Amino acid sequence: xxxxxxxxxxxxxxxxxxxxxxxxxxxxxxxxxxxxxxxxxxxxxxxxxxxxxxxxxxxxxxxxxxxxxxxxxxxxxxxxxxxxxxxxxxxxxxxxxxxxxxxxxxxxxxxxxxxxxxxxxxxxxxxxxxxxxxxxxxxxxxxxxxxxxxxxxxxxxxxxxxxxxxxxxxxxxxxxxxxxxxxxxxxxxxxxxxxxxxxxxxxxxxxxxxxxxxxxxxxxxxxxxxxxxxxxxxxxxxxxxxxxxxxxxxxxxxxxxxxxxxxxxxxxxxxxxxxxxxxxxxxxxxxxxxxxxxxxxxxxxxxxxxxxxxxxxxxxxxxxxxxxxxxxxxxxxxxxxxxxxxxxxxxxxxxxxxxxxxxxxxxxxxxxxxxxxxxxxxxxxxxxxxxxxxx
Numbered sequence: 001x002x003x004x005x006x007x008x009x010x011x012x013x014x015x016x017x018x019x020x021x022x023x024x025x026x027x028x029x030x031x032x033x034x035x036x037x038x039x040x041x042x043x044x045x046x047x048x049x050x051x052x053x054x055x056x057x058x059x060x061x062x063x064x065x066x067x068x069x070x071x072x073x074x075x076x077x078x079x080x081x082x083x084x085x086x087x088x089x090x091x092x093x094x095x096x097x098x099x100x101x102x103x104x105x106x107x108x109x110x111x112x113x114x115x116x117x118x119x120x121x122x123x124x125x126x127x128x129x130x131x132x133x134x135x136x137x138x139x140x141x142x143x144x145x146x147x148x149x150x151x152x153x154x155x156x157x158x159x160x161x162x163x164x165x166x167x168x169x170x171x172x173x174x175x176x177x178x179x180x181x182x183x184x185x186x187x188x189x190x191x192x193x194x195x196x197x198x199x200x201x202x203x204x205x206x207x208x209x210x211x212x213x214x215x216x217x218x219x220x221x222x223x224x225x226x227x228x229x230x231x232x233x234x235x236x237x238x239x240x241x242x243x244x245x246x247x248x249x250x251x252x253x254x255x256x257x258x259x260x261x262x263x264x265x266x267x268x269x270x271x272x273x274x275x276x277x278x279x280x281x282x283x284x285x286x287x288x289x290x291x292x293x294x295x296x297x298x299x300x301x302x303x304x305x306x307x308x309x310x311x312x313x314x315x316x317x318x319x320x321x322x323x324x325x326x327x328x329x330x331x332x333x334x335x336x337x338x339x340x341x342x343x344x345x346x347x348x349x350x351x352x353x354x355x356x357x358x359x360x361x362x363x364x365x366x367x368x369x370x371x372x373x374x375x376x377x378x379x380x381x382x383x384x385x386x387x388x389x390x391x
Contacts, residue, residue: 105184108162109191115158115166116195116301117202122150124203124306127230132210144287152280159276167299168192169338173256176342189301196305200231204313219310221318228315228322231306233295233330235323244294244326245333251290252298252337253344258282260345266353294326298337303330 101107126146130138155164163180165171168189174180204211211219211227221228228234235244262270262278270278287296297303307327311319320327 105187108184109187111158111161112165112188113191113195113198115154115162115164116192116305117154117199118157119147119150119154119166120196120199120302120306121202122153123147123302124200124231125206126150128203128207128210131227131230132207132214134214140291141288144284144291147287148280148284150280151283152276155276155279159272162188164276166192166301167334167338168301169252169299169334170256170259172335173260173338173342176339177346192301193305196301197309200306200309201313203230204309219314221315221322228310228319229295231310232303232319232327233297235294235326235329236292239293239323241324241326241329244323245329247290247293248297248329248333249337249340251286251296252334253341254286254290255282255298256338256341257345260342261349264345264350266356267349294329297330298334300331300334 101110123143123146126138126143130140130142151166154166158164158166163174165174165180165188168185171180171185171188171192175182175185207230211230215225215227217225219228220226221234235241239247259279259282261267262275262282283298286298290296304327307319311317
């Protein structure tokens with residue numbers, strides 16, 4: 001009888017171990033005996049650890065990893081395969097740990113540069129395709145869509161790290177509003193410029209043969225075979241310098257007006273995952289409605305970075321002379337327009353929002369404190385009055 005009871009207990013233990021293995025908690029081999037390279041913690045030692053955990057011994061250090069997948073449709077791994085997989089992961093973890101940047105500002109600047117790079121890679125790439133194929137593989141709408149989707153995916157790339165300004169004019173406006181550090185502004189602007197410069201270099205290398213075949217000779221800024229406009233903006237022949245300045249002010253003001261509205265949770269709630277697409281839509285509609293005069297730069301880094309690249313690789317001084325010295329307009333006018341759009345939205349919309357609960361509570365607290373101070377002053381005055389009346 002005792003032997004039967006002991007056999008029943010052992011069988012039950014094995015069954016429970018197998019059941020837990022199918023549930024993904026522990027493997028059967030781990031339940032019976034720890035394998036080479038694996039350690040299973042005791043309940044007392046692992047009380048603070050998560051349940052679904054297997055410990056792996058690698059190079060003298062004890063690490064914990066999730067167990068190999070089990071169950072229907074899962075790929076079962078042998079102990080050797082699991083060990084090799086974990087060793088590979090540990091090597092990758094070590095490499096990533098060595099490459100990890102601790103400085104927050106540098107991480108943000110790199111994210112801004114990469115976001116602008118993505119934006120300009122798609123934007124300039126769209127212009128290059130339309131131009132070098134003489135509009136047989138795309139038209140003006142293709143350029144608008146290229147920049148709009150470039151902005152969208154540039155924001156997706158960098159938003160979680162840097163906020164995805166992608167534009168020195170946007171960074172300037174956020175500094176004025178107190179939502180961004182003035183100290184970070186020049187660093188953001190420099191890396192945004194670098195991202196645009198590198199994107200122009202990438203597009204030039206990608207379309208090198210097409211650009212030179214289209215030019216049929218020297219690289220030019222104006223004329224029927226001009227290619228400089230693939231990278232930077234230039235005014236139409238009829239446009240005056242100050243007319244172009246006004247065009248850029250209005251376009252950038254419209255951009256900031258809409259961007260601030262999308263970020264204003266007290267105006268209308270927009271999910272974070274939807275904001276990049278909506279900002280891209282704003283750029284799309286600006287290009288459709290305001291692009292014919294001078295190409296809607298609305299971004300100093302977007303224009304000056306590629307312009308500097310074209311100056312260095314063969315287009316020469318003409319990139320700064322063309323349009324009556326047009327080059328400074330996309331640098332200055334977007335900053336003016338961004339401040340104007342910010343001022344308009346703040347004065348006409350955001351300043352008139354009802355106070356949020358924390359603001360209302362703070363206001364009530366201030367009123368209460370003022371009332372308390374007034375009551376104390378009255379209490380100090382009233383005893384004096386009572387003494388005077390008693391005399």
